Amino acid sequence: MKRKFSANGGDIDNWVKQLDVILGALPADAKIIPGHGPLAGIAELKAFRGMLVDSADLVRKQMKAGKTLDEIKAAGVPEKLAAWTKGFLKAPQWLELVYQSLNSNPTR
DSSP states (O other): OOOOSSTTOOOHHHHHHHHHHHHHHSOTTOOBOOSSSSOBOHHHHHHHHHHHHHHHHHHHHHHHTTOOHHHHHHHOOOHHHHGGGBSSSBHHHHHHHHHHHHHTSTTO
């Protein structure tokens, strides 16, 4: 059975793909009401997508290097991702979610 990215069945790679679809369909002046945080626009949604890609790349590289989940969580996130882990989810929780998503499909 495939492990889920979250209790609701998310998957980080598919999340990025879906954001690409959404970004391609939105007008340049669209306003976005996120589940967490202030009203946003296209630039903020693109930044969020970039954070997802960077997070997946970070964890994927560490997994390929043979790091355990505990080692990945202990290493934390680089400065460019730090701001994203100061709110709803802290770095260890976020890294674990990303790890679980990537670990559910080893070919990623």
